[in-house]
Amino acid sequence: MPHLLLKDLPRYECLLECAQRFPQLDPSACEVFLHLLRAGDEGFRVIDAHFQAHNVSQGRFTVLMLLFEKNGGEPHVLTPAQLAEQAGVSRATMTGLIDTLERDGMVTRTPSPADRRMLSVTLTPRGQTFLESMLPEHFRRIGVLLDSLNESERRTLVRLLGKIANRAAEAFPTAAPGQA
Amino acid sequence: MPHLLLKDLPRYECLLECAQRFPQLDPSACEVFLHLLRAGDEGFRVIDAHFQAHNVSQGRFTVLMLLFEKNGGEPHVLTPAQLAEQAGVSRATMTGLIDTLERDGMVTRTPSPADRRMLSVTLTPRGQTFLESMLPEHFRRIGVLLDSLNESERRTLVRLLGKIANRAAEAFPTAAPGQA
DNA sequence: AACTTATAATCAGGCAGCTAATGATTAGGA
DNA sequence: TCCTAATCATTAGCTGCCTGATTATAAGTT
Known part of the structure; x- marks a missing residue:
């Protein structure tokens, strides 16, 4: 159900390393994106727990x-x-x-x-x-x-x-x- | 699949009106929350379309x-x-x-x-x-x-x-x- | 009236995630 | 050694959402 299937977000150094291989990767954009999905998932989880109850x-x-x-x-x-x-x-x-x-x-x-x-x-x-x-x-x-x-x-x-x-x-x- | 099932977000006046009935409703908090879910959904939709392709x-x-x-x-x-x-x-x-x-x-x-x-x-x-x-x-x-x-x-x-x-x-x- | 097209709601089947139960294997204790 | 508990992967069955096909009704055309 969640949008982001990751327990922990990758570290920023990992994004930088990956960016060397993929020039399309914008590390700060990816970081924002991952935070966005995680915050959305967490927020949804909180209200959904109440829904399920x-x-x-x-x-x-x-x-x-x-x-x-x-x-x-x-x-x-x-x-x-x-x-x-x-x-x-x-x-x-x-x-x-x-x-x-x-x-x-x-x-x-x-x-x-x-x-x-x-x-x-x-x-x-x-x-x-x-x-x-x-x-x-x-x-x-x-x-x-x-x-x-x-x-x-x-x-x-x-x-x-x-x-x-x-x-x-x-x-x-x-x-x-x-x-x- | 999306977290927020709303085509359009409610207007702020609507939140204010609702807050009169439910004192627990913090209008600016709700507004942020709705924007968060919507942005997360939209971002996910964009990458998910690519996944499906x-x-x-x-x-x-x-x-x-x-x-x-x-x-x-x-x-x-x-x-x-x-x-x-x-x-x-x-x-x-x-x-x-x-x-x-x-x-x-x-x-x-x-x-x-x-x-x-x-x-x-x-x-x-x-x-x-x-x-x-x-x-x-x-x-x-x-x-x-x-x-x-x-x-x-x-x-x-x-x-x-x-x-x-x-x-x-x-x-x-x-x-x-x-x-x- | 008869035919075609459009629309409303529904049905049938699929996919992704979940929990609970199962079978095989390992580890620990008397 | 044998028994019990824990762990690994899997299976079976559930829910919630989806798409695509189906049925009933309405409206426009001739």
């Missing part, structure tokens, strides 16, 4: 959050296709996610009166309660992960991470975006 | 790299257990990875003369050639991803990402470390 996967959690009724907003009723689009997964995957969530009583499928091909997916009261019970710890964990960075460092991090993500999307656009 | 998974690539003979180093012959340890996967998973790599002629298993329970896994010439042919593009992609950051920004990023990873490992240690 509540018997929910990242995918199912995302679906619940997309359906979650915010403070005074409308009920957020979406079709499987809309959910798949916003979650960035294929419709087939979304079918499976909704299957599990429906079996667990978190969401319900209701046929659409206008178009019989379509369904509406709604969060049940049980799903609402579930989220409200687990979200505090979820947010607490994220807060702990970042509590050693001050506001200035956080702004810097957001800016630099944004640069990398934008560069990735621009230089290597996605070939087949999910379900175009 | 060469019919290799992240796991198999890691095994090949662990066995890769550096400039003048020794041949890097390892047992499946050592590979699993260094790659951070279970031994069962490593068995499967080696199965595939051996079927493709990238590595060989040889019985250990000293201890008949053990094997040695070795990179074949074909595996060596394979790595040498794909690594330049691999490193090139990492260079492109980071080419909009100067050296100062890279050092900052390494430092801040390191802080997060260390905080994660320290505040939320892994419960069952692979195969202890």
